[in-house]
Amino acid sequence: MSYVQALTCKECGKEYPIEPRTVCDVDFGPVEVTYDYQKMKGKVTRASIEAGPRSLWRYKDLLPIEGEPKAGLHSGWTPLRRADRLAAELGVKELYLKDDSANYPTFSYKDRVVSVAMTKAIEFGFDTVGCASTGNLAHAVAAHSAAAGIRAFVVVPDNLEGGKMVGMTVFGPRVVRIKGNYDDVNRLCSQIADKYNWAIVNVNLRPFYTEGAKTHGHEIAEQMGWKLPQHTVVPVAGGTILPKVYKGYKEFIQLGLVDDNNPVIHAAQAAGCNPVVTAIREGRDLFHPQKPDTIAKSIAIGNPADGYYVIKDVTSSGGSGESASDPQIIDAIKLLARTEGIFTEPAGGTTLACAIKLIQSGKIPSNESACVCITGNGLKTVEVMDGQFAAAPSIGAKIGEFDELIQQLEEQRTTNSNSKTTASGV
Numbered sequence: 001m002s003y004v005q006a007l008t009c010k011e012c013g014k015e016y017p018i019e020p021r022t023v024c025d026v027d028f029g030p031v032e033v034t035y036d037y038q039k040m041k042g043k044v045t046r047a048s049i050e051a052g053p054r055s056l057w058r059y060k061d062l063l064p065i066e067g068e069p070k071a072g073l074h075s076g077w078t079p080l081r082r083a084d085r086l087a088a089e090l091g092v093k094e095l096y097l098k099d100d101s102a103n104y105p106t107f108s109y110k111d112r113v114v115s116v117a118m119t120k121a122i123e124f125g126f127d128t129v130g131c132a133s134t135g136n137l138a139h140a141v142a143a144h145s146a147a148a149g150i151r152a153f154v155v156v157p158d159n160l161e162g163g164k165m166v167g168m169t170v171f172g173p174r175v176v177r178i179k180g181n182y183d184d185v186n187r188l189c190s191q192i193a194d195k196y197n198w199a200i201v202n203v204n205l206r207p208f209y210t211e212g213a214k215t216h217g218h219e220i221a222e223q224m225g226w227k228l229p230q231h232t233v234v235p236v237a238g239g240t241i242l243p244k245v246y247k248g249y250k251e252f253i254q255l256g257l258v259d260d261n262n263p264v265i266h267a268a269q270a271a272g273c274n275p276v277v278t279a280i281r282e283g284r285d286l287f288h289p290q291k292p293d294t295i296a297k298s299i300a301i302g303n304p305a306d307g308y309y310v311i312k313d314v315t316s317s318g319g320s321g322e323s324a325s326d327p328q329i330i331d332a333i334k335l336l337a338r339t340e341g342i343f344t345e346p347a348g349g350t351t352l353a354c355a356i357k358l359i360q361s362g363k364i365p366s367n368e369s370a371c372v373c374i375t376g377n378g379l380k381t382v383e384v385m386d387g388q389f390a391a392a393p394s395i396g397a398k399i400g401e402f403d404e405l406i407q408q409l410e411e412q413r414t415t416n417s418n419s420k421t422t423a424s425g426v
Contacts, residue, residue, distance in 0.1 A: 072115020217248030239306030
């Protein structure tokens with residue numbers, strides 16, 4: 001059975017039927033799917049969830065679909081890693097990584113939101129789907145629409161990374177590149193949705209699309225043994241994921257599935273596009289739009305649709321906002337790869353770099369548990385690592401040459417070790 005009640009305006013509370021709709025007719029506030037949690041009690045339990053598939057659809061009762069899912073049957077249920085080696089370097093006791101860089105089929109958290117939006121598009125009878133995207137969403141829409149046999153149009157800025165362009169084009173959608181940034185793309189897609197009656201997943205299907213992001217938070221709680229981290233660091237682009245992770249936590253609390261430990265939510269943005277973090281730091285409820293200038297293109301949205309609700313949830317949870325420069329993002333990507341074997345894109349590097357700053361400032365105390373949300377895979381954005389590493393040595397296929405190389409490397413290691421010892425004053 002479905003526990004969905006209505007689409008409800010987040011500002012005035014006016015209710016609407018379940019239909020393709022983005023805003024309230026009264027005050028133009030965004031509408032959100034609401035559920036009958038009272039009916040869920042005793043029926044949506046730890047046991048019922050654990051009996052579900054090893055995908056995001058184990059939380060089907062908390063998602064806005066009728067019947068069975070039509071897309072993303074293998075999406076979600078990504079690893080939650082206890083990052084002990086990274087924690088040791090950062091000086092914290094209990095650190096987790098929620099790793100959506102391993103999501104299926106397109107290696108980002110966007111597989112979650114598209115799984116729900118695509119299912120809803122099929123339920124509504126749309127024959128064409130599309131999106132406004134900085135890369136990962138277009139990749140996911142292209143893949144999921146191909147699997148569902150639905151025509152897709154994906155609209156992106158014309159300066160995306162080559163890996164992401166190939167990653168979306170291979171699935172056969174119509175790709176349209178726009179001379180402008182994401183905000184220009186998003187405005188155009190709003191017009192497209194109205195004129196062509198297409199399912200633009202993050203426009204006229206946005207209330208359903210965003211609900212898929214909750215499962216990132218649901219999984220964190222379940223995979224931690226039905227408890228919540230005391231701190232969660234979440235990247236902010238359009239502002240979809242952070243409020244929904246928080247909503248997922250609150251749903252589990254309301255249903256009695258986890259104890260309420262007053263989880264704190266922190267926002268992470270690149271310094272070259274940080275309107276939400278700037279507003280949080282300045283104590284403002286509203287943000288000022290910015291023109292993006294950062295290597296973290298997948299989160300470079302200067303006018304985030306849900307930015308207001310990010311600020312609201314971060315503030316109400318007792319959290320904070322932090323931003324990272326491009327060099328700090330690169331350093332965090334390298335650190336994560338070296339310590340935990342995860343290669344993330346710049347969005348994940350941003351989140352980790354910001355988490356490091358939050359730890360260093362004491363906003364995440366070293367004796368409290370923290371989870372860092374890694375939302376995308378670095379293999380899509382290899383260009384950002386150009387020039388970061390020395391070329392590997394090239395030798396002949398002879399053991400003597402290999403022996404010489406090993407000796408040179410050992411001498412270099414000894415020299416570097418001695419230099420570090422001298423620099424430390426020991």
